[in-house]
Amino acid sequence: MTQSVFRAQLLTFTGDPAQSPDAAQFHEDGVVIVEDGQVAASGAWSALKERVSDGAQVHDMRDKLIVPGFIDTHIHYPQTDMIASPAPGLLPWLDTYTFPTERGFENEAIAQDTAQFFVDELLKSGTTTALVYCTVHKQSADALFTASEAKNLRMVAGKVLMDRHCPEFLRDTPQTGYDDSAELIGRWHNKGRQMYALTPRFAPTSTEAQLEACEALAKAHGDIFIQSHVAENLDEVKWVKELFPRQRSYLDVYDRYGLLRRRAVYGHCIWLDDEDRQRMAETGAVAAHCPTSNLFLGSGLFDFDKANESQMPVTLATDVGGGTSFSMLQTMNEAHKVARMGGHHLTATRMFWLATAGAAQALDLADKIGTLAPQSEADFVVLDPKATPLLARRTARAESLEELLFAFALLGDDRAVFETYAAGARVHSRESA
Structure with missing residues (x-):
């Protein structure tokens, strides 16, 4: 089984951030492992690196943030x-x-x-x-x-x-x-x-x-x-x-x-x-x-x-x-x-939830999209905190997850989207657009 491995900062949710302070799950050094168009595993790199197959290509994007599509x-x-x-x-x-x-x-x-x-x-x-x-x-x-x-x-x-x-x-x-x-x-x-x-x-x-x-x-x-x-x-x-x-x-x-x-x-x-x-x-x-x-x-x-x-x-x-x-x-x-x-x-954290896991839950699709959970469909976005000079300056000074996401929400647009993946396949790349 072919693996695609993406090492990056990682954001996903276990619930509504307005209801639970721990609903946003963030890994500064995270990984998403994709097999056959689905998420096989996601979480901290340190906990999952042994799951990476020998010879699997690891896309190292630790300077970027992966969120659900x-x-x-x-x-x-x-x-x-x-x-x-x-x-x-x-x-x-x-x-x-x-x-x-x-x-x-x-x-x-x-x-x-x-x-x-x-x-x-x-x-x-x-x-x-x-x-x-x-x-x-x-x-x-x-x-x-x-x-x-x-x-x-x-x-x-x-x-x-x-x-x-x-x-x-x-x-x-x-x-x-x-x-x-x-x-x-x-x-x-x-x-x-x-x-x-x-x-x-x-x-x-x-x-x-x-x-x-x-x-x-x-x-x-x-x-x-x-x-x-x-x-x-x-x-x-x-x-x-x-x-x-x-x-x-x-x-x-x-x-x-x-x-x-x-x-x-x-x-x-x-x-x-x-x-x-x-x-x-x-x-x-x-x-x-x-x-x-x-x-x-x-x-x-x-x-x-x-x-x-x-x-x-x-x-x-x-x-x-x-x-x-x-x-x-x-x-x-x-x-x-x-x-x-x-x-x-x-908050920016809740806005990201509303646009991902919250929407999937409301649409009865929470087991398929809006998440990076195992067995979900591997739809995700790679966001670039250095996409523009202003965004780069602001995110470099971010002292919390909320500040980082708020900078993306208030200063970001399509230029902040580095790559987009659907069912594990890259369907957009800023560098080749």
Whole structure:
């Protein structure tokens, strides 16, 4: 059995650092031993060096830090080419940029080219798993999964469902949306490392008939993911109240159709009330916090204290193209500032947990990703504390793990990612990019 051995500083987690001071496991001289795409062992070099096979190549990177691959829980690959597009708010931004851009994905060549660039951009930023929105076109999902499969990534994605309040050229029907989604589930869910997400865009663009079709698919496939948006923007919240007057809240619309459960991930969750947060905690539905997008579109500030009080699952996400960076490090940067604006101190150690082990736990994938534990899939990132002159100066003065991680989170971006590995294979190298 061929071993790949990586000797470096090592960070992994045994729990939420906000709940346990010992949850972050750091080895200044650590090692990850990979066999057949899985982690065979990880920990201190002194304890594991006898496990290294004779003749195994040891990648000596003791001046760098290995962390589990980042997990981005909310991102739109068709919006790659419209990132950083100006608009006064969410709804006009959708009409002016999003919908016209997504129209192009009826062309398979455009979908394939964008999917390939998108996947490469994720890996460049150290993101090895993402929950991805495609377009209403079935071939857009095929293109994304094909690009992911070629790199052997664990990716979650789905065709968008919209049957009202959108341009005719992007509109499906309850029946076609159901049929296309069922076909894609059959073709891609649990094929290798690919997984499917049922993807109604958001409540205003689906009729009750389409949400009923989503409910039927969710019941028929208990292990697929569900992803949508909720309570991002006050104008949107008001609109949902007009469209669904019988439901108690925006979140309650999804609950009415059985779409709150484990592996259900809702972007934003800014304008929830206490009852909504409690319901998410009860069902295991996940709030994907998208700070760069929320600031860019002026949507509002996510309330970390209320989220913590309710114990609702929370993860971090870029939300490209409303979000302004593919980098989870830059996302941490903005998440910290959003939290501070709400009077909450979000530590770097917890942000790294939210982007790795915490996300994996929330997604029911903790045995596979977000960790360096034995038998997990060997997805990890090699971070370079000397990636830029400023980062090098600051990390050289770091006197604790928190200071080191805080420097990466506040000063880092894709340049800090030296290498990215998926299932033990190198899928990005800064030196050859």
